[in-house]
Amino acid sequence: MSDSYSQENSYQRHATEKSEAHRHAPMAPITTPVVPDAEDKPFSHGLFDNDPATSSARKGWLKISIFGVLVLFVMIWGVLPIYWAALGRSYNNVHNLSGYVVDFDGGEIGQAVTQAFKNITGSQQMSWLILDAAQFPGGPDEVAQALLDHRCWAAVTVNPQASTNLNASINAANASYNTTQAVTAYLTSGRNENIYRGTITPQVISILTNISHIFSLSNSQLLASRSDISTLLQTAPLLVIQPLAFTINDIRPFNVPVASAVDYVGLIYLLILAFVLTNQLLAARVESGFEKRLRLRPLIVIRLLWPVTLYFFVSLMYSLLSLAFGVPFGRKFGHAGFVIYWMMSWCSMTALGLALESMITLLTIKFIPIFLILWIISNVSVAFYPIEVLPAVFRYGFAMPFYNVSTTVRAIIFDTKNQIGLNFGVQFSWILISCITLPIFQWLVRRRQIKAWEASQRAAREKA
Structure with missing residues (x-):
């Protein structure tokens, strides 16, 4: 009985102590859920709201937008004039284009033609050189070869x-005599269809037409005193009306219109393809986190070798597109012509693309379009017209990728002067430059990345 009473008192005492402890324990603070202010919710503001966050965002938006417009202004006046100058001032330098005049006749026709060309002057006229026929013992064919040799x-x-032939035909009243056999003008429009279409061919035709007209007038005055003039007019009137005519012989004609897609316009697309691939490779390295996992040396290796490998297949698809649309690559080198063009496309795409790959390291994706515009304009400006008719500053064009691709394409398709070895050499030079600059730029960027990472680690340790 006493044990039961003692145990009960123990339970009561324990309950009393627990109650007292609970009563004197500090109370937990009552928390109320924080409801975000409606003014700070995203997607809920007007254009001219004056709250601090919206005002700050609007200020940043205006700053970036205006900066972008100012960059465009700089590009318009600092980059685009390169192309405008290449087109707008070409006619002022036509005199830099030389033409040969060779008299194999030695008679009155030869004298009339050479004298007319001697009298041609002006900066918008070709410079005509009157050369002795003795310099061309092979005759007119050797003159044509000089043209093919550029x-x-x-x-x-x-x-x-x-x-002699004209006078003999007049004396015999030979109606079968072809007066166009007297003078021949040799052209090679496949060398640059733009300058021939717009300048050279019209000038040559105009000059020779004027010579023909003047000679016809003077010759008809001489024939007017002949007793048989009426008979001559009846049997061979052309010998009186047009005793001197000419033939235009375009020995390398631009007769493949689709070739413009591979010797000029298509080169822009080739560069754009390289630019798209450069952006994709950057996204692949960054978004996958692969770039941060690699040491500097293997990162440089994949940035140099992997794009070149991909360019190989992209340039093949690009070349096959031209082949599918009938570009005759086999005119000069047979089946090897297509392979040569493919290899040139590969090398030029590598030269163009690695330059972008190198510059995007420093400029980042934000500013690389500025370099892209400069890269396009500087290449395009020297590929439309011959560099000889451009202002002297455009002499840099001889070392540009576009110009050398165009020269190779014209040699393959139109059988113009073969400078393919030199053209490949220029592309290799650009590739070598990128192989030097890209590791340097990547090293500089990696140093900055390491310093930023170390700073973040120190900050994290100090915070902990």
């Missing part, structure tokens, strides 16, 4: 015995 841009020959 020693001149046009050549006019007064063919052997032109005056």
